[in-house]
Amino acid sequence: MSRTKIFTLLLVAAIGFSAFGMTLAQDATELSLWVFVDRHGLYMQNAADRWNEAHPDRPIEIVYEQIDYTQMHDNLLASLLVGMGAPDLADVEIKKFATFTKGDIQFLPLNEVIDEYRADIIESRLAPYTANGNNYGIDYHLGAFVMYYNTGILEEAGVDVDSIKTWDDYIEAGLKVTRDTDGDGEIDVYMASVEVTDIFSAYALMLMNGGGTYNADGEIILESEANVEALQYLQDMVHVHGIARPASGGGHHSPDHFIDLVEGRIASLWMPQWYMTRYPDNMSSELADVAVVRPMPVFEEGGYTTTMGGGTGTAITNQIDPDKIALAAEFLAFAKLTYDANVLLWTDLGFDPMRLDVYDDDALLITMDDFSGEMPFIHIKAGLGNVAPEYTGPFYPEIATIFQTTGLYDLIENQMDPAEVLANAAEELRAMGAEF
Amino acid sequence: MLNSLRMPRRLIPGFFHHKKVVPFVFLAPFLTVFLIFKVYPVILAIIMSFQNFQGVKSQDWVGLSNYENVFELVRFSQALTNTTVYTIGTLLVLIPLPLVLAVLLDSGRVVASTVFRVLIFLPALTSLVVAGTVFRLILAKDGFLNLFLEGTLGLDRLRWLEVSELALPSLILIATWRWTGMNILYFNSGLVNIPQELYESAAIDGASPWKMFLSITLPMLRPTTFFVVVLSIIGGYQVFVEPFILYAGGAGPGDGGLTLALLIYRTAFTSFNFGTAAAMGVILALIIFVFSLIQFRFFGVLGRED
Missing domain, CATH: 3.40.190.10 (Periplasmic binding protein-like II)
Structure with missing residues (x-):
């Protein structure tokens, strides 16, 4: 058979097959x-x-x-x-x-x-x-923030997870939980890990304290008093109370951080609800017997109970x-x-x-093996009393980038004054063309 | 099959037989790709750097305002400093180390030198995505590097991935791993070209191996060294993939690993400001151009060849 003939045959076959495929696809x-x-x-x-x-x-x-x-x-x-x-x-x-x-x-x-x-x-x-x-x-x-606790560690330190209602309770419990377990002079277990190369630890506190990046009118409110207070609170957790440390590798999605969680070096952290999927996906359900989800602590009675992330x-x-x-x-x-x-x-x-x-709806009341066989939904719902809204705007990506790169690093690692951190961020945004 | 390749001469117009045309015919595939994927984007980038190019919309000419924006960006000087330090760092490591290794491998005193050559060259062929993940594990607090330094030198564990000051050393470490083999290859080809007689006569005159290295090998390797230095500077200033992979798209804690190329990327793909990003690209190209020019003069490649 000549090459031309073979080619023609192939071409016809190709057209035929694609036509066949088209008739199938026409259905859906x-x-x-x-x-x-x-x-x-x-x-x-x-x-x-x-x-x-x-x-x-x-x-x-x-x-x-x-x-x-x-x-x-x-x-x-x-x-x-x-x-x-x-x-x-x-x-x-x-x-x-x-x-x-x-x-x-x-x-x-x-x-x-x-x-x-x-x-x-x-x-x-x-x-x-x-x-x-x-x-x-x-x-x-929705992505509501919740607390993720390791009840094994808390119980060892004599802390009842359900007794933590406010952030002050959280710090008090943290002082019991954070300790040197093997006596070598280095702290082995921390109450919390906080993100330095991602925004969630900081944004949650900022929003729950009434701050954030934008307000309802679309104005940038980075330098608000609420933000300064929230970042101070975060910095104090690490450097004054010593109950928290930067997450290994910088953020809560770093492989070394997942190892820390599995090895029981971190007793708790706050992340949006979708972080629950990381327990089976990134930690092979190894914490299934001790992991629980609870509502976020509040700053004060009647204040925001959670926010979205x-x-x-x-x-x-x-x-x-x-x-x-x-x-x-x-x-x-x-x-x-x-x-x-x-x-x-x-x-x-x-x-x-x-x-x-x-x-x-009762259909949502299902137990989850990855979270100590509890019904996590009860606790998520319990936290939704007063959800702090999050507003965004045109410079939301740039603001996040500043926090992820220098902002939180200066705050947590360099112990820079929160007001200065926020002023630097504002200055950088203005240099990019933001007006506020 | 072969018959069809041997096309009758008359089928190809006479124009293509012309001596001046034939080379371009053979170069055509390369030239086409080069023009479309290298020259065209460069021209476009220069044009874009004079336009207001933010988001998807029609662009208007804005003169030099993109260039002004670049110098107003808070991170620009940091990125420039980081990139320069990184480049100097890679030069300090990636010239002497491969040179010495190449001489050693070439000296005939190393057993199975081919095996070593291959092993050292392999990283240049490895997928950087995989390498980035592996290096994240190596550089972790409980990672291999810390355990190694602790075990051999008794050093305290360092937070390679979490401290701003260690970002550039980490990147230089990756560059060393990746490019040592490549540079050995360059030096090796230089070594092959040094006439053996020079060493023989030096040996007769009683020169020590060290003296031969200083007086014969080093001077004779000058063109090669120049070539490697130029390549390293160009590569150093363009560094992008290493920090991008190691820090998962970021630039490390405190932007310690922020390079010019990363800042260009961030300006284009986070702020969607292609105009300013293009201006930064042109500035980066100028920097590399100036450096190359200085070296050409310094090494006497332009004009007089010694």
Whole structure:
């Protein structure tokens, strides 16, 4: 057979196969999705299965790709910039979202599909993904801060985990827990680890004390008294009371820090609820018998009981096929905002729901082997009395970067005065063009 | 198959047989890639550095204001200092160490020198993503490096990954691991070119190995050394991947490992300000250009060749 003939045959075969593939795909509308957490992709695929059961006439197929956090956001930014190569749907993390809202926004507004559920969801969960009055992303979860304790260590020190109600109680308990167990003159167990290269330890205290990065009016409030107090409190935990130390490797996602937790060198820490997934995912459930979740301590009676940390909004990019837009938006709301979806957020994905009306549903009362066989949801719910809102704005990514690089390092390692830390950050932001 | 490769001469227009054209025909694949992926982006970056390029929108010309922004950035001087210190650090390690190792490996006094050569060269081929993860474990407080220093020299454990001052030494350590083998290779090719007779006559005159090293090997290796120094400076100023991988996209505690390239990246991909980032890129290119020029003069490569 001549080469031309073989080539022609292959070409015909290729066309034939692709046509065959097209007829198969015509049944379900394919939506591509980029995620940086595999759980998110799986959740959306499960949601697509549920959607297909409910809407057999308009089936959907979610094809997701999990890419490393930094690379995924960079790729997305690059593909939106050049106008090609972006997926239909993309996860964008809260610290990165404002980066995407500079210039002409390349995401499609979701206001219409959100409106139906707006009354049921915690509005400030939409705020981070909102620009010019449009909602561009829908989060997966609430991300309320909770305390993670190792009851084994606490009991050894004679501390009852449920006796800790205020931050002052926490420090008092910390003084009992923090100690040199082998008598070599070095402290082996600390009450807490705090992040130096990430924001969560600091932001939680700042927000719960009424501070934060932006206020409701969109103004930068870095140098507020509430922030100064909160950072002073954090610094004192490390240097005055000596109950906390910087997390090994700098943050609560560093491999050496996970080793510290497993080895029982850290008795507690505060992180958003989604950090629960790190216990099976990063620590192979090795703390299953001693790990418990409890509400955050409060600064004062009647004050904020917790706040929100982190988050990831799923957005629809403007590179989606116009015929798919309506379906994609409807599906997004179905997957994340409906009552059933919010129940499954907890039971399926292990994330705290952002619709408050599901919090009374008994379906959420499930025991978890990774957390001493308790029902963690009871404690998460107990902490939601007065949630400090978090507001973001155009310089939210830059503020986070300053905290992650020099801000918290100066505060914790160099013991710089908190007011000076915040003044430095403000000065740097102004040099970048922020006006406040 | 072979028949089809031997195309009849008449099928190729006469123009392509011209002596001046043929080389470019053969170079075409490389030149195409080079023009699209190197020259075009460089030109574009220079254009962007004069535009207000923030986010996705139409750009307008802003003159030198991006360059002014660069010098206003609080981190710019820190990044410049860090990058310079890093470059000097790599020069101090990555010139003498590979030179000595190359001479040793070449001297015939090392058993199985090929095995060593391969082993030392391997890091240059290793995936940096994997290496970054491994180095995070090596540099951890209970990691290999601390245990090693404690065991051999009795040193206290250092917080390599957590203290700002140790960020650059950590990066230089990774650079040493990665590039020693490569530089040995360069020095080795230089050594091969030194005529053996020089050593023989020196030996007859009673020169010691040390004297031969100083009076023959070092001077004869000058062009090679120059080449390695230039490459190291260019590489040093462009350093990006090592800190990026080691600090998971950040620049280490207190920005201790912040380099110019990382700051460019941060300005472009966190602030979405491609104009200022491009301006910084042009400044970095100028710095490297000036350094290279000084070296060319210093080593007498431009103009007079001795």
